[in-house]
Amino acid sequence: MSIYLKELRIRNFKCFETLDIELKANLLLLGANNVGKTTLLEALELSLLTYKNVSKEMIFLNKNEILDNNKIAIIDILIEPEEKEFSDEWYDHFGAFVIEGEEKDGVGIRTILKYNDLKGEYELEKKAMNQWPKSDEVEQFIDYNKHPIRKELLDAIPVFYLDAKRDILTDMNNQYSYWGKLTGNIELAKEHVDDIEKSLKEIGQNIIDNSDILGYVTQKLNNVSKIMGTNNRSVEINPITQKIRDINKGMQIRISDEFSESFSIDNLGMGTRSWTTFLTLAAYIDLKEKEMKSKQKPFFPVLLLEEPESHLHPQAQRKIYQQMKDLKGQKFISTHSPIVAAQVQLEEILHVHKNGSSSRVSSINLDNLSQNEIRKIKEEVVKSRGDLLYANKVILCEGETEEQVLPVFYKHYFGHECFEAGINVIGVNGSGKYKPFLQISRDLGIEVFILSDGEEETIQEISKFYKQIFGEIGESLKDKNVVFLPNGADFENYLVNEGYKDELLDVIDNIEGKENFIETYIKRKHKTKGGRVETEEVCQKCKQHIYKNKIRDYSGEHGINSAIVDILHKKKTEYSAIIAHKIIERQDTTSIPLAIRDLFDRMNIKEETNEFNS
Known part of the structure; x- marks a missing residue:
């Protein structure tokens, strides 16, 4: 350029x-x-x-x-x-x-x-x-x-x-379209025009002469001279275009492949017709x-x-x-x-969004970012979770369990799907992966909220990312945007602690296909491993999920709670959405866990949803 x-x-x-x-x-x-x-x-x-x-x-x-x-x-x-x-x-x-x-x-x-x-x-x-x-x-x-x-x-x-x-079909009938401008002035030498038009006229007449129907219609149409009051008028049918200047009016685009005869583009879908216009x-x-x-x-x-x-x-x-x-x-x-x-460079993206009565435009700020940080934004957000780019608000959570249950709870609480209000729920797949999502949300003017596990190390890690992205933050901002699960719990432990044990046991029995499965599970673990169970943990050094054999005491009420959590941890994706649907069978919106209700209330969704629906 x-x-x-x-x-x-x-x-x-x-x-x-x-x-x-x-x-x-x-x-x-x-x-x-x-x-x-x-x-x-x-x-x-x-x-x-x-x-x-x-x-x-x-x-x-x-x-x-x-x-x-x-x-x-x-x-x-x-x-x-x-x-x-x-x-x-x-x-x-x-x-x-x-x-x-x-x-x-x-x-x-x-x-x-x-x-x-x-x-x-x-x-x-x-x-x-x-x-x-x-x-x-x-x-x-x-x-x-x-x-x-x-x-x-x-x-x-x-x-x-x-x-x-x-639509190319519309363009083919519009002299001002790009198709019309391309085909409306076919430049040929005059001698070629004369020869071609002579041939076109002969072909047209040949069609008339050999068609009983067209010949009969022409004869009848010539009666127009009686209506017009003159014998010098005649009517002719042109089965094909007679003039080069009009040849674009009868053009067709036909598509064929090695397996079939050609057919007109008006028999094809909007995808092909749209692409042809381009x-x-x-x-x-x-x-x-x-x-x-x-x-x-x-x-x-x-x-x-x-x-x-x-x-x-x-x-x-x-x-x-x-x-x-x-x-x-x-x-x-x-x-x-x-x-x-996902195919463009990050600096080529402009995000258009409403800000009060006026619209605003934001871009991704790549200043002071390392190549690795830019790569993470590109790979972990734009390519993998590109729907974030179209959200008005986003709820970030640590894993797939929360990602599946939050939309279910949202619909039960507000009466409509979260995507209807432009809200996305995204599991970032680990507490160490929040930063690129926070970065792109801030730069593009997308309001971001977090529902996080309550482990002390997780709290410190998220607070560190917040400070890096948003600068030094006060407690008011943190309180508004982030909800940590209480008592150092992850989501499964939180549900048990909050009194949803009956719902969890029903779901486990249903998935495993056996009534009182938890009792069978505890007996089997104690019998086969002498109380040792394989429990999922996260290595804080490499942030990878690993499994370790630990001695578990499954006796008493506490033991049952531990067994429930162990079972849920092993089949997160299988249990998550079903658990949410089971919980909302209580009907009342207060059946939704308190931490999640707290998150929804902080987002001021009710007021914005009314405006959205209007």
């Missing part, structure tokens, strides 16, 4: 009240629905168009604010060269609009959405800026270049927008580049691609992202696909 879009600033446009973004060669926009990803793409599009219909709905309003016709929206875009200065080609193209800077030259273009009193409607106004203002001076800035920005200037930086509703755009960009090169004009495309993974299976999603990367120009892609997100 000889140039690129360096920075975007937005004031009062749609859901963005104030936004400054540093742009990259490729950017991936992530976030839940209705948070502003499409709006961001629209702002980029408007910054490079000389005309588009706009309306009052594009002006940002705070809650209960009444629109004043004097309120405007501003979109500023900064274009910079790859090197310190523009190449001769681009310098000649931008001319008087070039801002010469100490570090780099640039071109600043302002787009204003304003109300026109005479027309009674909103319109776009484009101005070149004589300097790039500081962020807090954007709305007061008035130092504009005296020369108007003409369409020819922006033709060299065309913007291509491919929305999520794309490939059509790629072909159009290649042709435009050749055209501009032949005219010795600069060319730098900007691509705005909305959910390119729509209707595609996982393997196809990986392929299409690689094809997008290979396209020329600067790419801005919105996606709901963790598969696509």
